[in-house]
Amino acid sequence: MVDITGLRNPYDYANPVRTVEYFAGRGSQLATIDYVLKQAGTTRPVGYLALYGRRAAGKTSLLNMTEKLAAERGYLVARANLVPANADPASFFATVYEELIGAVAGVCELTSPDGRKITPRVVRRIIEGGPVDGDFPLEFPENLAHAITGGQLSEMALRNDLRHLMELVGRPIVLLVDEAQMIADRPDVLSLLRTLGMRLEGYVLVLAGTPELVARINEVFDFLLRQFEFVRVERFSEAADVVQCMARPLEAVGLDPSRCFGRPVEDVASDLMPLTDGNPYEIQLFCHVMFARWQTDGAATMVLTAQAVDDVRATLDVGNEHVDRPLVKAVRQMSDEALLALNIWCSALEQATVDEIRFASRVSGAIALDADQLDRHLDGFVRDGLIELVNNTVRLIGDAAEHIWVRLSTVQRLGPRASILLSSVNFRYLLASQLWRLLDHHVLGGDRWLLRTCCLAMRSELLDQGVLDLRELPADREISYTVEYLHEAILESAMPQALHLTSVECSYGETTATRWICRGAADDFDLDADPAFRAAQERIAGLGGVLRAERSTIPLKPMAEIVEWLVERFDYPEKRPHMAHRHVSAALDAYEVGDIVATFSHLDTAFRLFPYWGPANNLAYLNLVAGDYSAARDWVRRAVPLSKAADQRALSRYNGGVAAALEGDWDGARALLADAAADLEHRSPLEEDTGVTHLMIPAFEDRVVVHEVRDPDLADAIARARDVVELAERFERLRGSA
Numbered sequence: 001m002v003d004i005t006g007l008r009n010p011y012d013y014a015n016p017v018r019t020v021e022y023f024a025g026r027g028s029q030l031a032t033i034d035y036v037l038k039q040a041g042t043t044r045p046v047g048y049l050a051l052y053g054r055r056a057a058g059k060t061s062l063l064n065m066t067e068k069l070a071a072e073r074g075y076l077v078a079r080a081n082l083v084p085a086n087a088d089p090a091s092f093f094a095t096v097y098e099e100l101i102g103a104v105a106g107v108c109e110l111t112s113p114d115g116r117k118i119t120p121r122v123v124r125r126i127i128e129g130g131p132v133d134g135d136f137p138l139e140f141p142e143n144l145a146h147a148i149t150g151g152q153l154s155e156m157a158l159r160n161d162l163r164h165l166m167e168l169v170g171r172p173i174v175l176l177v178d179e180a181q182m183i184a185d186r187p188d189v190l191s192l193l194r195t196l197g198m199r200l201e202g203y204v205l206v207l208a209g210t211p212e213l214v215a216r217i218n219e220v221f222d223f224l225l226r227q228f229e230f231v232r233v234e235r236f237s238e239a240a241d242v243v244q245c246m247a248r249p250l251e252a253v254g255l256d257p258s259r260c261f262g263r264p265v266e267d268v269a270s271d272l273m274p275l276t277d278g279n280p281y282e283i284q285l286f287c288h289v290m291f292a293r294w295q296t297d298g299a300a301t302m303v304l305t306a307q308a309v310d311d312v313r314a315t316l317d318v319g320n321e322h323v324d325r326p327l328v329k330a331v332r333q334m335s336d337e338a339l340l341a342l343n344i345w346c347s348a349l350e351q352a353t354v355d356e357i358r359f360a361s362r363v364s365g366a367i368a369l370d371a372d373q374l375d376r377h378l379d380g381f382v383r384d385g386l387i388e389l390v391n392n393t394v395r396l397i398g399d400a401a402e403h404i405w406v407r408l409s410t411v412q413r414l415g416p417r418a419s420i421l422l423s424s425v426n427f428r429y430l431l432a433s434q435l436w437r438l439l440d441h442h443v444l445g446g447d448r449w450l451l452r453t454c455c456l457a458m459r460s461e462l463l464d465q466g467v468l469d470l471r472e473l474p475a476d477r478e479i480s481y482t483v484e485y486l487h488e489a490i491l492e493s494a495m496p497q498a499l500h501l502t503s504v505e506c507s508y509g510e511t512t513a514t515r516w517i518c519r520g521a522a523d524d525f526d527l528d529a530d531p532a533f534r535a536a537q538e539r540i541a542g543l544g545g546v547l548r549a550e551r552s553t554i555p556l557k558p559m560a561e562i563v564e565w566l567v568e569r570f571d572y573p574e575k576r577p578h579m580a581h582r583h584v585s586a587a588l589d590a591y592e593v594g595d596i597v598a599t600f601s602h603l604d605t606a607f608r609l610f611p612y613w614g615p616a617n618n619l620a621y622l623n624l625v626a627g628d629y630s631a632a633r634d635w636v637r638r639a640v641p642l643s644k645a646a647d648q649r650a651l652s653r654y655n656g657g658v659a660a661a662l663e664g665d666w667d668g669a670r671a672l673l674a675d676a677a678a679d680l681e682h683r684s685p686l687e688e689d690t691g692v693t694h695l696m697i698p699a700f701e702d703r704v705v706v707h708e709v710r711d712p713d714l715a716d717a718i719a720r721a722r723d724v725v726e727l728a729e730r731f732e733r734l735r736g737s738a
Contacts, residue, residue, distance in 0.1 A: 004295055010249035013285035016060035021252040023065055024280070025241030026058070029231045033066050033206075036229050037073055040172040040204050046197035047204040048221075050180075052214050053233035054424070056400050058280045062233055063178055063208045070174040070204070078103035079176040087182045089189050090147040093158065094127055096175060097140060103173075104165050112136055137164065155195050166202040174204045181209035190220040235278035237429065237455040240574070242269040245283045256644060260294075262303040271304055274433075275411065277423045282404055286312055306412070313408040316401055327398035330386055331406050336414060341369060341377035343410050345387060346396050347420045352427035353392045354378070359508045360427065362543050363434040365442055365536065366419045396422070432456040432513035435506045439515055443532045448492070449525075451501075451516035452485050460503065460514050467501065467554055473565040484575045487566065489518035490556065491586050496520035499554040502527050508545040521553055567608045580610035587618065596626065613642040613652075620655045624662075624696050625708070632659040636672075647714065650679035651692060654718055658696055661704045661721065666729040673722045680715055698724040700731070 010022075017023045029051075036047050051059050051066070063079075070077050078100040086092045098120045104110050110118045113135045126132050126141035127148065136142075139157035147153045166173050183189045193205065207213060214230060221228050236242050243265055247257035261268050276282035289311045290302040331339060344361045345354075352360070358374060361367050369377075381387040388395045396403065407422045419437060423430070433456050440447045453463075466482030489499060498521035505514050519525045527533050527549040540547040556562065570576065587602035599622060606615035620635035636656030643649040657672035692714050696706040698721050709717075 004255070004291075007253055007255075007295070009288055009291050009295070010253045010255075011284045011288035011291055012249075013281050013288050016058070016064060018061075018064050019252075020065070020068060022248050023061060024244035024248050025236055025238070026062055026065070026233075029062060029233065030065060030069070032229060032231050033062075034069050037066075037070055037075070037174070037204060040073075040075065040174070040202070042166065042170070042172060042202040044172075044201060046200050046202075048197065048228040049204065049206040049231060050214060050217055050228060051206065051208040051231045051233055052211050055210060056279060056281045057233045057235060059208045059233045060178055061280070062231070063176055063206065066206055067174075067176055073172075075172045075174050075204075076103055076107060076169050077174045077176065079178070082177060082179040082182040084182060087186055089153055089186060089192070090144055092183055092186075092189050093140075093153065093192075094144050094148075096177065097144070097158075097161075098123055100162075100165065100173070100175065104169055108169055110165075110168065153192065155192055158192075159196055159200055162196070162200055162203065172202050172204060174206065176206045176208070178208045180207035181213045184209065184213045184216045187216060187220050190216060194221055235424065236273075236280060236283070237278055237425075237457060239266060239269050239273065240454065242272060242278065242283060245280055246272075246287055249284075249287070260302050262301040268302075268304055274421050274423075275309070275407065277407070277421075277425070279400075279404075285315065285404075289315065309408055309411055313405060313412060316405045316408070325398060325402060327386060327396070327402050328405060330384065331409055336417075337369065337373075338377055338380075339410055340367075340414060340417065340420075341374055342381060342386070342406070343418060343422050344369070344374060344420050345378055345381065345394050346406075346422040347425075348394075348427055348430045349422070349424045350390065350393045350395055351424060352394075352430060354389065354394065355392075356427045356508060356511070357394065357430070359543055359545055360430045360434050361420060363431065363506060363540060363545070364419065364437040365539065366437060426457075428511050428513055429455075429457040431506055431508065431511060432515065435504065435513050435515050438506075438536055439504060439517070443527070443530060443536065444517070449517050449519050451489055451518045453516075454481070457513075458482075463516065467552075470554060470556070470562070473557060473561065473569075475565075475569065479569055479571070481572050481575060483566075483570060484572070484579060486518070486554075487562075487579055488582055490559075490562070491582050493518070493520035493523075495559050496522055496556065498556055500525060500551055501554055502549050502551045504547070504549045506540065506545060506547050508543075526551070563605050563608075567605075570609075577610045577612070580606040580612065580615065583609065584614050584618065587615075591622075596622070611638075611642065613639055613644065613648055616642055617648070617652045617655065620652060620659075621694070621696070624655055624659050624706070629659040629663045632656070633663075633668075646679040646683040650676040650683075650718070651714060653679065654714065654721065655696070657718075657725075658698055658706060658721055661698055661725050661728065662706065664704075664732075666725055666732075669725045670722070673718055673725065676718050677715075677722070680718070697721075700724050700727045702731075704728050 033049060036049050040047055051062055053059050067077050067079060080096045080099045082092070082095065086095050101110070101118065101123050102120045105117065105119055112118060112133065118138065123138070123141045127144045129145050132142050138161050140154070140161045143154045143157040217228060236245065246265060246269060250257045250260050257265050272283055272286055276286060286304070286308070287302070290304060290308050293299050293308060293311065294302050331342070334342065344367065345357060347360070348357055358371060361374065362371070378387070382389060386397055403422055410418045410421060436450065436456060439450060444450065462480060463482045465480040466486055469479050469483050470486050486499070490496070493499065500519050500521045500523065502517040502525070503514055504517065504527065505512050517525070517527065533549065537547045566579070583602040583606035587599045587606065590598035590602060603615045603619050603622065607619065616635055616639035620632045620639055623632035623635060633656050636652050636659070639652040640649055643652060653672045653676035657669045657676060660668035660672060692712055693710060695709050695712040695714070695717055697709045697712065697717055698704050698706050704724060
């Protein structure tokens with residue numbers, strides 16, 4: 001068991017991410033930001049970026065990463081964090097200007113003609129009305145002092161100073177402004193920023209704020225929209241981002257995420273998605289609680305249990321901070337039926353119409369409330385002031401913390417009956433989630449054949465491209481990342497000659513959500529013939545929607561050709577490990593049924609896709625089983641440097657030691673087995689047992705022989721192997737002397 005008692009809790013749910021090691025997801029956003037930064041230059045026009053999203057969506061964390069990207073390029077960075085008082089134009093520009101002076105003074109000599117240093121303090125004194133020498137090299141501080149007393153801001157004075165400062169540092173300057181929604185209602189501030197950009201070079205301006213900022217920028221910057229790059233920061237919608245959000249903090253303190261959770265981290269991430277609505281701060285809060293329970297309550301790992309959910313809710317309830325708020329008070333007094341109805345109506349806050357929510361709630365067939373009951377509850381919520389209808393969409397009173405509390409209270413009270421939870425997803429995502437539930441719970445009886453996708457809202461054209469790539473195995477174009485999901489379906493279907501892909505679409509109005517079922521063509525699965533599916537089609541038609549299924553056949557190239565193509569052409573480094581892990585899993589299945597050839601093939605493919613310790617060590621073991629002791633030792637030499645833990649090194653060295661003993665290399669066997677024993681003896685308390693399912697155990701019967709044992713104790717096996725080597729070597733010496 002991993003000893004984590006001395007570690008600090010790595011999850012911080014109260015503060016934005018500051019370091020790359022903890023930052024998760026946002027790959028496309030970072031690419032856009034880096035592209036804009038790349039265009040900057042001392043002779044290039046001003047670049048504009050706006051990072052926008054709801055509160056607690058992760059904007060400040062992304063702004064922190066923007067700062068690091070700019071610093072990596074050698075740019076000078078100045079950063080201002082606005083407060084409500086900074087909405088005034090003079091206050092805004094004074095705040096940003098002081099930060100810029102501080103940044104410039106930190107990297108070069110910023111002085112007046114008499115040699116005195118110019119610092120933010122000196123500038124502040126001038127702004128506050130202090131005296132200024134006639135030869136003072138900066139113009140804008142004196143103008144700011146004039147503006148504070150009612151005068152006009154001078155765009156020329158500010159432009160001249162900005163140009164002087166950029167020339168002084170000799171490199172692009174990036175100005176970061178957080179909480180920029182404070183100036184959303186001040187078009188005069190944005191207009192001055194626009195005018196500056198028309199006659200200035202060498203700067204990049206990055207504003208981070210809530211969505212109302214974008215509306216005002218669209219008005220003020222009008223014809224310059226092509227120069228303003230908008231980067232939307234939303235809740236995580238892809239499971240891979242949630243997994244990163246959970247895993248990065250553990251890795252930062254030296255823990256292996258795969259050993260820290262009671263179930264595969266991907267499964268825990270799937271459970272957290274509806275509980276947290278994909279909000280990174282909420283994900284961190286849940287993980288903080290799970291880690292704390294692991295540290296203090298004697299749990300073997302981080303486990304998402306009902307008690308963990310209770311602890312999260314208790315964290316939000318500290319000091320009864322929300323107890324007197326109208327939303328919390330109302331929820332405490334609600335019946336279970338009313339609480340379920342509240343979550344249904346709030347399942348796509350301000351993102352879907354009332355009609356769309358009503359339809360989506362009926363798709364899965366899991367909700368017992370009928371339309372009349374739902375409408376009566378909606379009327380009551382509106383009447384009681386809990387819900388406001390804005391343009392026929394639902395707005396819920398209360399802040400983000402209250403919404404989290406409502407969501408968790410619903411899970412605590414209703415359990416599995418809470419199949420729809422309060423969320424801010426759009427209608428297509430909501431519809432896709434209910435279509436998935438229909439297929440998983442009521443048609444297929446499980447999700448084995450449901451094609452895994454990046455998120456519930458993945459679009460059909462992305463998968464269409466993956467299907468085309470798999471048909472053609474192209475060598476001259478970029479491959480769709482969706483090939484990974486089809487590759488998984490091929491392995492799940494035992495590598496058939498063709499796949500049947502059934503596209504299931506649910507449509508309402510102009511919105512269509514799609515899920516896919518993928519099985520081997522030999523299964524001859526026909527969804528349209530399924531009684532449960534036909535019943536769902538009739539029910540959804542009665543609600544004004546359409547449910548349809550269309551099956552297509554994907555002929556497959558020989559698996560060897562597909563593997564070669566993937567190894568050479570699938571250029572997604574973050575996805576190749578997942579593909580490799582699936583081949584390792586397929587290898588274990590093949591080994592269990594005695595198919596050694598398939599086991600070798602899957603392990604070799606896994607290592608070629610992503611060379612990590614697992615397949616290398618398994619190939620060492622498999623060669624040991626097959627009697628190729630030289631190959632076994634070769635794979636041990638590859639596996640040991642790839643190991644991440646002492647027990648992994650010990651296991652590989654044990655396999656190598658046994659192979660050496662079987663070859664009669666007593667010195668090599670002794671050295672490897674001694675190192676294996678030392679690895680276990682000096683193992684870090686942060687490491688958990690890898691777990692060994694199969695081991696070749698040596699014995700001496702006039703020569704060294706081996707037999708396979710399941711679920712052995714590695715330390716005992718090492719000790720026994722060392723005894724066997726000593727006995728075999730002694731026997732050989734005695735036989736030689738005779």
